[in-house]
Amino acid sequence: xxxxxxxxxxxxxxxxxxxxxxxxxxxxxxxxxxxxxxxxxxxxxxxxxxxxxxxxxxxxxxxxxxxxxxxxxxxxxxxxxxxxxxxxxxxxxxxxxxxxxxxxxxxxxxxxxxxxxxxxxxxxxxxxxxxxxxxxxxxxxxxxxxxxxxxxxxxxxxxxxxxxxxxxxxxxxxxxxxxxxxxxxxxxxxxxxxxxxxxxxxxxxxxxxxxxxxxxxxxxxxxxxxxxxxxxxxxxxxxxxxxxxxxxxxxxxxxxxxxxxxxxxxxxxxxxxxxxxxxxxxxxxxxxxxxxxxxxxxxxxxxxxxxxxxxxxxxxxxxxxxxxxxxxxxxxxxxxxxxxxxxxxxxxxxxxxxxxxxxxxxxxxxxxxxxxxxxxxxxxxxxxxxxxxxxxxxxxxxxxxxxxxxxxxxxxxxxxxxxxxxxxxxxxxxxxxxxxxxxxxxxxxxxxxxxxxxxxxxxxxxxxxxxxxxxxxxxxxxxxxxxxxxxxxxxxxxxxxxxx
Amino acid sequence: xxxxxxxxxxxxxxxxxxxxxxxxxxxxxxxxxxxxxxxxxxxxxxxxxxxxxxxxxxxxxxxxxxxxxxxxxxxxxxxxxxxxxxxxxxxxxxxxxxxxxxxxxxxxxxxxxxxxxxxxxxxxx
Numbered sequence: 001x002x003x004x005x006x007x008x009x010x011x012x013x014x015x016x017x018x019x020x021x022x023x024x025x026x027x028x029x030x031x032x033x034x035x036x037x038x039x040x041x042x043x044x045x046x047x048x049x050x051x052x053x054x055x056x057x058x059x060x061x062x063x064x065x066x067x068x069x070x071x072x073x074x075x076x077x078x079x080x081x082x083x084x085x086x087x088x089x090x091x092x093x094x095x096x097x098x099x100x101x102x103x104x105x106x107x108x109x110x111x112x113x114x115x116x117x118x119x120x121x122x123x124x125x126x127x128x129x130x131x132x133x134x135x136x137x138x139x140x141x142x143x144x145x146x147x148x149x150x151x152x153x154x155x156x157x158x159x160x161x162x163x164x165x166x167x168x169x170x171x172x173x174x175x176x177x178x179x180x181x182x183x184x185x186x187x188x189x190x191x192x193x194x195x196x197x198x199x200x201x202x203x204x205x206x207x208x209x210x211x212x213x214x215x216x217x218x219x220x221x222x223x224x225x226x227x228x229x230x231x232x233x234x235x236x237x238x239x240x241x242x243x244x245x246x247x248x249x250x251x252x253x254x255x256x257x258x259x260x261x262x263x264x265x266x267x268x269x270x271x272x273x274x275x276x277x278x279x280x281x282x283x284x285x286x287x288x289x290x291x292x293x294x295x296x297x298x299x300x301x302x303x304x305x306x307x308x309x310x311x312x313x314x315x316x317x318x319x320x321x322x323x324x325x326x327x328x329x330x331x332x333x334x335x336x337x338x339x340x341x342x343x344x345x346x347x348x349x350x351x352x353x354x355x356x357x358x359x360x361x362x363x364x365x366x367x368x369x370x371x372x373x374x375x376x377x378x379x380x381x382x383x384x385x386x387x388x389x390x391x392x393x394x395x396x397x398x399x400x401x402x403x404x405x406x407x408x409x410x411x412x413x414x415x416x417x418x419x420x421x422x423x424x425x426x427x428x429x430x431x432x433x434x435x436x437x438x439x440x441x442x443x444x445x446x447x448x449x450x451x452x453x454x455x456x457x458x459x460x461x462x463x464x465x466x467x468x469x470x471x472x473x474x475x476x477x478x479x480x481x482x483x484x485x486x487x488x489x490x491x492x493x494x495x496x497x498x499x500x
Numbered sequence: 501x502x503x504x505x506x507x508x509x510x511x512x513x514x515x516x517x518x519x520x521x522x523x524x525x526x527x528x529x530x531x532x533x534x535x536x537x538x539x540x541x542x543x544x545x546x547x548x549x550x551x552x553x554x555x556x557x558x559x560x561x562x563x564x565x566x567x568x569x570x571x572x573x574x575x576x577x578x579x580x581x582x583x584x585x586x587x588x589x590x591x592x593x594x595x596x597x598x599x600x601x602x603x604x605x606x607x608x609x610x611x612x613x614x615x616x617x618x619x620x621x622x623x624x625x
Contacts, residue, residue: 149591169602172598194554480615
């Protein structure tokens with residue numbers, strides 16, 4: 001195998017840079033030791049990634065999928081990073097969310113984390129980002145596992161840095177469940193390797209139809225779907241999520257809620273549609289019916305649990321369980337409309353939940369408490385933050401004019417196309433339940449008298465980040481061409497699968 | 501006799517399955533956090549075997565070109581599992597560190613004892 005030497009052009013190495021830049025940034029942030037300096041490093045790194053992602057998308061639009069041979073070793077023997085529209089869009093989403101959250105984070109972090117640990121927080125944050133970006137760009141099944149564990153181990157540390165001692169137990173429980181999930185995934189990949197002798201996703205997709213014995217493949221599909229189901233917190237595998245998001249530092253909750261589960265959903269899409277293929281999944285496994293049932297249960301049970309929470313962060317976490325149900329529902333419909341709805345809901349929910357968690361981060365900064373009662377009168381003392389919360393809350397419910405409406409509309413259309421009216425009913429009921437739990441916060445924040453003690457002023461950068469996301473919820477709600485158009489592109493590419 | 505043959509021919513898989521299920525059982529059934537982490541390690545170890553054993557060819561040598569040797573074992577699983585072992589060690593180390601911190605914060609590493617304490621805290625705050 002010969003390695004050709006030629007001039008180094010940065011634009012040829014974008015997929016590798018997407019994972020390497022945050023990795024180096026993490027080391028740099030850990031070495032500077034000082035919280036403010038580490039924050040500057042993290043922000044610089046985080047804002048470079050959307051640039052890289054947008055350039056990658058430009059290349060994909062211009063000349064088709066990018067295949068990047070890591071270290072010059074040609075696929076399928078070497079590790080391939082492969083970028084097409086579907087994962088380029090996701091890379092933009094994840095990197096922009098990381099950049100926005102990090103930009104708004106410094107004073108909230110200074111408030112919640114001891115000085116000695118602040119630089120470590122940013123270092124681990126960037127490691128987590130490295131893992132997520134790696135999972136998005138890689139085209140190698142085992143490499144996915146490695147990046148998954150990089151991001152997971154970093155996530156456990158982020159959660160354990162919460163100031164409440166319960167954060168430690170939440171982190172431990174997530175470590176156990178997360179590792180079981182990743183191990184299930186790697187068992188599935190091991191079976192695929194034993195049957196085909198390859199780990200390259202494109203190569204796997206090409207060689208699976210030639211494998212005669214379908215039983216090991218069905219077992220592999222089952223292990224991979226369950227493993228990813230644990231990672232993406234699909235009901236009833238969601239038990240790690242509420243406490244993890246409730247006790248993690250506020251800005252870590254905002255970042256994880258809007259990105260971590262989304263990347264796992266993307267991998268599920270990749271394996272179900274591109275690697276195994278819809279025909280195999282539907283003919284050999286009850287995946288369609290199973291995922292749809294679990295999604296419907298998640299939508300109802302998640303919303304129901306959210307209504308009865310007293311901790312606002314845990315309420316938002318249960319709401320995430322229900323919203324993940326919507327995304328999986330769209331996938332399980334296996335139609336272009338349904339998949340468009342699922343993917344656009346993935347994007348919209350990232351914006352909405354990021355905005356809600358950032359607004360709560362402001363409230364936690366101002367009042368020091370996370371109980372819903374402690375938010376009494378905050379609408380009057382922090383009108384901008386709570387105004388953004390209301391906009392994102394309306395998006396969560398799916399009110400027309402917000403991003404949430406667009407994706408729910410596609411989901412309802414997709415269900416109607418297939419004549420599944422009970423699904424339409426579940427979507428409506430779950431949305432009505434969202435009215436109840438969002439309404440509780442609105443009622444407490446806007447219609448109750450403020451507490452005696454005036455809250456602190458929230459940091460301007462945190463408010464700005466919250467408002468930017470709330471504005472995005474409105475923009476993508478009104479400009480449906482873009483939000484739904486992107487999702488439709490991604491849906492089309494996934495349904496087509498890898499070019500054979 | 502055929503059943504015995506079946507088991508004997510695939511005994512590496514039977515060992516894998518045994519370790520897998522035993523490890524997962526410990527993770528689910530135990531309340532002690534250290535024991536659960538050990539169960540997790542056993543569970544992960546079963547995967548090492550799952551990858552490594554199909555890569556071995558009877559009579560095969562390491563893939564080094566030399567006169568007189570024509571049958572080579574597949575080296576790829578070893579490389580993969582080296583990575584997986586590193587991941588497993590990192591996970592175990594982090595889990596143990598968390599157990600130490602939990603012991604400092606709650607005075608116990610038995611989940612049966614800590615969960616009621618946490619439920620009380622959840623209801624008060």
